[in-house]
Amino acid sequence: MNRALISTAVAAATLIALMVWRLIGGDPAPDLAAAFAGIEPERAILLHFRGPRLILALATGAALGMAGTVLQVMLRNPLASPDIIGFGAGASTGAAVGIVIFGDIAAAMPGALAGGALAALLVMSLAWRDGVSPLALILVGVSLTLILTTATDILLSLSPGVLATETTRFLTGSFASADWRTAGIMSVTALIGAGVLAAYAVAVDRLEHGDDVAITLGLEPNRVRLAVTACATGLVAISVAVAGPVPFIAFLAGPIARLAAGRPGTVLGLAALVGATLALGADALAGLPVAGTRLPAGIYTALIGAPAMLALLLRLEVDRK
Amino acid sequence: MTGLEASGLRVELAGRAVLHGIDLAIADGGVTAIIGPNGCGKSTLLRTFARIVRPTEGGVTLDGRDLWDIDARTRARRLGFLPQAPQTPEGIRVRALVTRGRTPHQGRFGLLSKADHAAVDRAIERVGLTAFEHRRVDRLSGGQRQRAWIALALAQETSILLLDEPTTYLDPPHQVDVLRLVRRLNRETGITVVMVLHDITLASLYADRVIGMRDGRLAFATEPGERLAPDQIETLFDMQVHALDHPTADRSIIVPRD
Structure with a gap:
């Protein structure tokens, strides 16, 4: 039996279980009968809080999972996910600049898109050595992330208190403030991204063999790189604009999907499922009280992601020897 | 004509001239080996045929059309290329x-x-x-x-296959094994093969036609089936050689003079 198929079925089942639980489980569990009978506030809780929050987490997770896996495969580097090589930091800083300058949270979207695009352009061109150099990419990306984090801190220190608080809250990745507008934007974005990336996945997988082989197979590597980078950056920037930065989902989804499927390549569908499951799982944890408060989803993805990154680095080190 | 043809081909890589005016037609159906000293431009010539390296002057045609004007997918159904060290994903x-x-x-x-x-x-x-x-x-x-x-x-x-040193990193029995396979595929399927080889004797044994290159120019090209002559090899490598008869095949074996 096909291992990729089994993994996909397992991931889908996990995801559906989580979705059901996020919708009707938890403490206190919503009174479904009351909600469907149109009794308030049960109806409103289901329709206006749990519903959009579920959809937003789902779409954000899937978008980040897809963006991460295509970049990792295309750049032939498991560390080359947008949250590590600075694309995510670019979008976050852009969003923060937008909010502070215009004094309006609505400026987060254009800010994130501009910031993400600039960061992607900067990282790719600085890491370009006749092709993207894997080591240069990581170093440039991590340096840029540090610079941008510092810049954001300076910006927040200089901006007025209310605005700074609002921006800080925005920069903590979370699905808690979801509404149908953000859930809708993210769903449409994820669907468009899925269509575009599915059309490029074949080409991205062939780029793993190097440009010579890709050209021989009738592909145009530079065009593929440009389209895929633009699409992945768009997915990341829009996810930052609607949910704030949720770290490590983009980084983790691809490797988990490849491990589960037992084969290399983008495994796009499975990576989207894994990304959605991670986001939903983190959001479920975010709903649980910890020491009298609730932590945002981004904290939980970082708690899983950071050690996983360390493990991957150590493994790469072993492989080199 | 059908097949690959280079005319007035000049290539510069990183500002340095690597090929200085090559005219060469590859006829359909045979096995051609390109040999020559390191840095003579043999791999660059093959990579220009594969549409990976872009000519600075002159050009390469495939079936009479400029290689760079042919749609990528169409070209990829006609022309295959195996680089020297392709990446294999883990x-x-x-x-x-x-x-x-x-x-x-x-x-x-x-x-x-x-x-x-x-x-x-x-x-x-x-x-x-x-x-x-x-x-x-x-x-x-x-x-x-x-x-x-x-x-x-x-x-x-594809009907044409370009191989860049397909025997690198292999021990002698596996080198022979790969070249036998290539020749058998050519005989069975009629696929045209052009390969860059390092080993003169293997080139002589397994190719119908041998092309010698030196300093970015063609030094000689044998006719299909024609045996290599010692003076041809001497123009390539600045060493004195003998050409011996192969015991069973109508091919030369080149050995250095003592």
Whole structure:
């Protein structure tokens, strides 16, 4: 039996279980009968809080999972996910600049898109050595992330208190403030991204063999790189604009999907499922009280992601020897 | 004419002239070997034929059309190329690798037709890897790995195949093994083969036609079936050689003079 198929079925089942639980489980569990009978506030809780929050987490997770896996495969580097090589930091800083300058949270979207695009352009061109150099990419990306984090801190220190608080809250990745507008934007974005990336996945997988082989197979590597980078950056920037930065989902989804499927390549569908499951799982944890408060989803993805990154680095080190 | 033809081909790489005006036609149906000292431009010539290196002047035509004007997919169904050290992603299986040769035939979302599966089956069988098709490529021996890559090129179903030093990194028996396979494929399928080789004797034995290059220029080109002469090799390498008769084949064996 096909291992990729089994993994996909397992991931889908996990995801559906989580979705059901996020919708009707938890403490206190919503009174479904009351909600469907149109009794308030049960109806409103289901329709206006749990519903959009579920959809937003789902779409954000899937978008980040897809963006991460295509970049990792295309750049032939498991560390080359947008949250590590600075694309995510670019979008976050852009969003923060937008909010502070215009004094309006609505400026987060254009800010994130501009910031993400600039960061992607900067990282790719600085890491370009006749092709993207894997080591240069990581170093440039991590340096840029540090610079941008510092810049954001300076910006927040200089901006007025209310605005700074609002921006800080925005920069903590979370699905808690979801509404149908953000859930809708993210769903449409994820669907468009899925269509575009599915059309490029074949080409991205062939780029793993190097440009010579890709050209021989009738592909145009530079065009593929440009389209895929633009699409992945768009997915990341829009996810930052609607949910704030949720770290490590983009980084983790691809490797988990490849491990589960037992084969290399983008495994796009499975990576989207894994990304959605991670986001939903983190959001479920975010709903649980910890020491009298609730932590945002981004904290939980970082708690899983950071050690996983360390493990991957150590493994790469072993492989080199 | 059909096939590949270079005319007035000049190539500069990083500002340095590597090929200085090459005129060469590759006729359909044979096995051609290109030999010459390191840095003579033989790999660059092959990579220019593969449309990877862009000519600075002159050009390459495929079936009479400029190689750079032909649509990429159309070209990829006619012309295959195996680089010297292609990257093999960790964990990929033989069948998955060979299937990638179908790329120029596949639809947009990578769906495979019956014809695609049949072509992959045939290619794997031709190189004798049917029993290994579910093995990981990175766990095969060097010779088997090279066979898997040749199968990828066969699955592409091109009528011309360019091989850049297909015997590098292989020990002598596996070198012979790969070249025998290449010659057999040429005889069975009629695929035109152009390969860059390091070893003069192997080139002499397994190619119908040998092309000698030196300093970015053609030094000689034998006629199909014609034996290598010692003075041809001497113009390439500045060393004195003997040409001996092969005991069974009508080919020369080149050995250095003592």
